[in-house]
Amino acid sequence: MRSAFARSFELSAVTAAVGAVLGAAVAAVVAGSSPTSVLRRVVVAACGVLSQFAGVPLAFALVATIGLSGVVTQLLSGVGVDLYASGVWLFDTPGLVLAYTCFQVPLMVIVFLPALDGVRPAWREASLTLGGTHWQHFRLVSVPVLAPAFTGALLLLFANALSAYATAAALVSQGSSIVPLQIRRALSSDVLVGQQDLASTLAVGMVLVVAVVMGAQALVQRRTARWLR
Incomplete structure (x- = not known):
């Protein structure tokens, strides 16, 4: 159980960090454009859709494009580039990192863009005026x-x-021990002796962790709202 939470925390931390950095960069570009510009409207609309593009559709899209027989894989293979020279990474943790990043970046753009819009140009002008x-x-x-x-x-x-x-x-049917898949496995497979309550224990642990994280996020958002009124 500890290893499952450790792997879940590692996967979540990596994808959150990558998504936050890339999403903030995209949001900064969008924030620099006019509120009525085509770029802003297209990016915001696309991020609204892509942030919800997960699950089976996302997994199918990745397999169809960069899977073992995917379109991009075959095109790169034709020019001598083998995406899987080091192993079948798409169906393991690296594949999950890529998949999660696909919806983490758009979510970051949607969440962080209002904060960037709240930074007033007058602050920059005052700073430059003061030297x-x-x-x-x-x-x-x-x-x-x-x-x-x-x-x-x-x-x-x-x-x-x-x-x-x-x-x-x-995307990953075997070999991954992140908590959500461990819960699915405990509920759908034969229960081992002494592990009858494994799924419930994991689920309660997940609820507590998410509650703590979201509570911290709410406290941080209070400070954000105070600065950007």
Whole structure:
């Protein structure tokens, strides 16, 4: 059970960090455009769809594109590039990292973009007027103001990855011991002696962890709201 939680925490932390960094970069580009621009509308609409694009559809899309017989795999194979030279990684933890990142990045854009919109241009103008540089404004004004929002979004992404089930169940059938799959295995297979309550124990542990993470996220969001009113 400990190893299952450790692997789930590791997977969630990695995908949350990657999703947060990439999503924040995309959100920063979008925030720099006009509120009525085509770029902003297209990116926000696409992220709204892709953040919910998980489970069996996402797993099928990955298998169809970069699976052993996927379109991209075959095209790269034709030019001498073997995606699976080091093993069949798509159906193991690296594949889960890629799959989770596909919906973590759009979610980060949706969550973090309002915080970036709350950073007022007047703050930058005041900083430059007082003799500050763009780097000083970014380091001493933007980063402290946006840090709570970024931290809150990071916690949200962690909880989102920790509780994800359908994508892992569709993509990885054997060999993974993350908590959601362990619960599925305990409920669907023969119960071993002394492990009758394993699924319930894992589920309660998941609920407690997610509750703590979301509670911390709510506290951080309070600070964000105070700064960006």
